Amino acid sequence: MIHPAALDAADPLAHFRERFALPEGTIYLDGNSLGALPKATPTAIAAVVEREWGEGLIGSWNDADWVRAPQRIGDKIAGLIGADEGEVVACDSTSVNIFKALAAALSLRSGRATLLSETGNFPTDLYMMHGLERLSGGATKARAVSPEDVLDAIDSDTAAVLLTHVHYKSGAMRDMAATTNAIQEKGALTIWDLSHSTGAVPLDLNGANADFAVGCGYKFLNGGPGAPAFIFVAKRHQAAALPALSGWFGHAAPFAFRDDYEAAPGIERFLAGTPSIVGLAGLECGIDLMREADIVAIRAKSLSLAALFEERMAQLAKAYGFERIGPDDPTKRGSHVSYRHPEAYAIVQALKVRGVVGDFRDPDVMRFGITPLYLSHADIARAVAILGEVMQSGAWDCADYKVRAAVT
Ligand SMILES: *Cc1c(COP(=O)(O)O)cnc(C)c1O
Numbered sequence: 001m002i003h004p005a006a007l008d009a010a011d012p013l014a015h016f017r018e019r020f021a022l023p024e025g026t027i028y029l030d031g032n033s034l035g036a037l038p039k040a041t042p043t044a045i046a047a048v049v050e051r052e053w054g055e056g057l058i059g060s061w062n063d064a065d066w067v068r069a070p071q072r073i074g075d076k077i078a079g080l081i082g083a084d085e086g087e088v089v090a091c092d093s094t095s096v097n098i099f100k101a102l103a104a105a106l107s108l109r110s111g112r113a114t115l116l117s118e119t120g121n122f123p124t125d126l127y128m129m130h131g132l133e134r135l136s137g138g139a140t141k142a143r144a145v146s147p148e149d150v151l152d153a154i155d156s157d158t159a160a161v162l163l164t165h166v167h168y169k170s171g172a173m174r175d176m177a178a179t180t181n182a183i184q185e186k187g188a189l190t191i192w193d194l195s196h197s198t199g200a201v202p203l204d205l206n207g208a209n210a211d212f213a214v215g216c217g218y219k220f221l222n223g224g225p226g227a228p229a230f231i232f233v234a235k236r237h238q239a240a241a242l243p244a245l246s247g248w249f250g251h252a253a254p255f256a257f258r259d260d261y262e263a264a265p266g267i268e269r270f271l272a273g274t275p276s277i278v279g280l281a282g283l284e285c286g287i288d289l290m291r292e293a294d295i296v297a298i299r300a301k302s303l304s305l306a307a308l309f310e311e312r313m314a315q316l317a318k319a320y321g322f323e324r325i326g327p328d329d330p331t332k333r334g335s336h337v338s339y340r341h342p343e344a345y346a347i348v349q350a351l352k353v354r355g356v357v358g359d360f361r362d363p364d365v366m367r368f369g370i371t372p373l374y375l376s377h378a379d380i381a382r383a384v385a386i387l388g389e390v391m392q393s394g395a396w397d398c399a400d401y402k403v404r405a406a407v408t
Pocket of ligand 1: 093095096125195
């Protein structure tokens with residue numbers, strides 16, 4: 001039996017909790033979908049809006065260094081994902097950055113036309129591949145095979161393999177170095193989607209010799225709703241990888257206003273248009289906070305919280321038929337735990353009403369994000385105890401909890 005109080009007393013990350021503004025009485029187990037609000041963020045955003053924009057006006061592009069915000073913040077993200085300075089920019093959405101990475105990978109593998117991914121991947125990843133297929137009039141081929149067949153499906157036509165490092169539903173985590181190596185041995189490039197990995201698990205893109213990666217700013221990085229995402233392109237590819245979204249902010253000399261396009265020499269070529277400055281300000285607060293914490297300590301606490309969660313769930317699982325999905329070995333999962341139950345949707349709603357915020361993923365998955373910077377072992381024990389009450393009382397079985405909202 002795990003003792004939450006003893007673990008919390010020895011928790012080296014406990015002090016981070018007070019750096020977040022969370023409503024009283026809420027146990028927030030959805031930080032893998034929308035991270036919590038750092039207390040520093042409202043002040044930082046207000047300063048950008050009131051001072052830099054309101055008073056500095058257009059001069060702030062230079063005076064407040066707005067113009068280099070995507071690179072500055074990209075360099076900070078690089079430190080979290082095992083990349084070097086000059087390999088990451090913070091910009092656009094993850095979806096758009098997936099498109100850019102796919103197109104750039106195709107430009108580096110001109111004799112190859114297939115983009116490969118896995119079925120059951122986060123939908124936008126597959127949709128973006130299909131979009132490129134349509135745009136090319138079918139010259140580019142988008143293909144998805146089952147997760148265990150991906151490596152075998154790579155052939156001499158495969159230009160790039162797009163994989164999510166930590167699966168958004170099951171939490172299954174791929175071995176980045178081994179997978180990258182296997183893909184590259186067959187002549188294809190790797191595109192890693194790090195949406196559920198960045199800020200959650202230690203990452204080493206360059207140690208794995210990764211080619212491209214993208215990731216999300218509003219999940220474990222706590223950048224705020226719709227925060228800019230990021231794109232990583234390994235230095236060795238930057239000069240040859242051609243941006244399909246060849247916007248003026250990726251031009252070698254944007255303020256020369258020339259008619260002809262010339263891609264910027266470095267990672268800047270993967271910028272498209274004017275950066276979202278207010279969004280970047282929120283993202284930077286989340287990243288600065290994340291950079292204060294040691295990712296190895298975050299991972300250790302995540303595994304400890306997850307172990308407690310599983311221990312407490314084991315009793316409920318038997319009584320009420322919850323089935324944990326994903327690998328049994330917790331070190332082969334990211335930082336969320338997921339359970340299948342036929343009434344998952346209603347149960348998640350009943351929990352929310354009682355202050356425990358998790359989420360539901362179609363058709364029957366309850367997903368609980370484990371965010372070590374603002375969750376304690378006591379929170380986890382209490383959340384599972386509340387789930388036990390909801391099940392025992394049958395409180396979940398209420399018509400109101402079965403009506404699906406627009407965002408689940
Ligand atoms: C959350 C998530 C995204 C999000 O894409 P957006 O463009 O930010 O909506 C993409 N891929 C994966 C794997 C995700 O988990």
